[in-house]
Each structure stands twice: as structure tokens, then as C-alpha cells.
Amino acid sequence: xxxxxxxxxxxMSPIVLxxxxxxxxIIERGWTLRRxxxxxxxxxxxxxxxxxxxxxxxKHIESLRQSSPLGRVLAAALDNRDRARxxxxxxxxxxxxxxxxxxxxxxxxxxxxxxxxxxxxxxxxVIGMIKVFSAIxxxxxxxxxxxxxxxxEALITTAAGLTVAIPTYFFYRYYRGKVRAYxxxxxxxxxxxxxxxxxxxxxxxRSELGWG
Numbered sequence: 001x002x003x004x005x006x007x008x009x010x011x012m013s014p015i016v017l018x019x020x021x022x023x024x025x026i027i028e029r030g031w032t033l034r035r036x037x038x039x040x041x042x043x044x045x046x047x048x049x050x051x052x053x054x055x056x057x058x059k060h061i062e063s064l065r066q067s068s069p070l071g072r073v074l075a076a077a078l079d080n081r082d083r084a085r086x087x088x089x090x091x092x093x094x095x096x097x098x099x100x101x102x103x104x105x106x107x108x109x110x111x112x113x114x115x116x117x118x119x120x121x122x123x124x125x126v127i128g129m130i131k132v133f134s135a136i137x138x139x140x141x142x143x144x145x146x147x148x149x150x151x152x153e154a155l156i157t158t159a160a161g162l163t164v165a166i167p168t169y170f171f172y173r174y175y176r177g178k179v180r181a182y183x184x185x186x187x188x189x190x191x192x193x194x195x196x197x198x199x200x201x202x203x204x205x206r207s208e209l210g211w212g
Contacts, residue, residue: 070186
């Protein structure tokens with residue numbers, strides 16, 4: 001492996017650096033974007049229990065906000081639960097945009113790596129072919145050594161660039177799709193929670209007025 005890196009020339013250094021950075025981001029995002037971290041189970045049920053027990057105070061809502069990305073979206077809905085539905089929806093969507101920004105942390109870097117590593121490989125190909133033609137101009141085609149070295153450098157950098165770019169691009173698209181699905185799920189759960197709370201409030205008012 002070391003021989004291949006050395007044979008690829010100086011452009012292998014940024015390609016290797018990109019591969020290390022890409023792997024670190026993939027592992028970090030894979031850990032952070034686990035479902036139990038973003039959409040922990042039982043949160044909506046817990047908030048519904050708070051609502052039934054008339055415990056939706058500032059302290060509970062703030063603890064919910066700090067618990068998870070889903071908690072942030074639900075807290076935004078609860079902060080505006082006594083306002084018009086359009087206002088609630090707008091607050092949820094606005095918070096959702098901030099959550100997306102946090103969940104997509106480092107993904108732009110991952111996309112950049114997926115874009116530049118093939119270009120680095122292509123640059124290595126061009127440099128290798130320049131060396132090949134320079135060797136032909138100086139020594140002709142009789143000595144295959146310089147020709148083989150330039151062609152080897154060109155092929156190694158191209159292969160290395162694609163080897164880094166392909167899995168990086170896959171994980172970039174995978175994580176982006178995962179974040180979008182999470183946010184849609186969080187917004188839906190927030191609106192469902194508001195519907196549940198509104199229904200509970202109506203039933204409570206009916207019982208207080210003796211209409212039940």
C-alpha cells in the first residue's frame with residue numbers, strides 16, 4: 001500500500017488526507033444520526049402524559065427542548081400551542097430548518113470531498129501523461145522505464161481519487177436523505193401532538209361545562 005502511495009506522486013497526499021477526513025465524518029455522522037439520538041421513542045407519549053396531568057410548564061418544555069432534535073421541534077410546537085394552527089406550523093418549520101442545519105453538520109464537507117477527489121485524480125493523470133510525453137521527447141520510445149513510471153502515476157492517482165470519491169458520495173447522499181426523512185417525521189409528530197393536546201383541551205372544557 002505504501003508503495004502505491006509513493007508511486008502515485010505528491011498528489012496522493014491530499015487524496016489520502018481527504019480519505020481520512022471523509023472516514024472520520026462518516027463515522028461521526030453515523031453515530032450522531034442514529035434514530036435513538038434524533039427520534040427517541042416514547043417522547044410524544046411522555047409529553048401527552050404531561051398534558052393530561054397539566055404539567056406542560058416552562059421547566060418541562062425546556063427539558064424537552066434539550067433532550068433531542070425531536071424534543072426541539074416538539075418544544076417549538078408547545079411554545080405556540082395556544083396560538084393559531086398556522087402560527088404553530090410556521091414555528092415548527094422554522095425550528096425544523098435549524099435542526100436540519102445541525103443534523104447536516106459536516107455533510108457539505110463530505111460533498112466537497114466527493115467532488116474534489118476525482119479532480120485530484122484527474123490532475124494526477126494529466127501530470128503523469130505530461131511526464132510520459134516529456135520522457136518520449138527526451139529519450140524516445142526505446143526505454144520503457146520512464147514511460148511506465150508516468151503511466152503508473154497517472155493510473156494510481158485516478159484510481160485513488162475514485163476510490164475515495166465513490167463511497168464518500170454514497171454516504172453524503174445517504175445522510176442527506178436520512179436527515180430529510182427525520183425532519184419530516186419530527187414535523188409530523190409535532191403537529192400530531194398539537195392535535196392531541198387541542199382535542200384534550202376541548203374534552204376538558206366540555207366536561208367542565210357539563211356537556212360530556
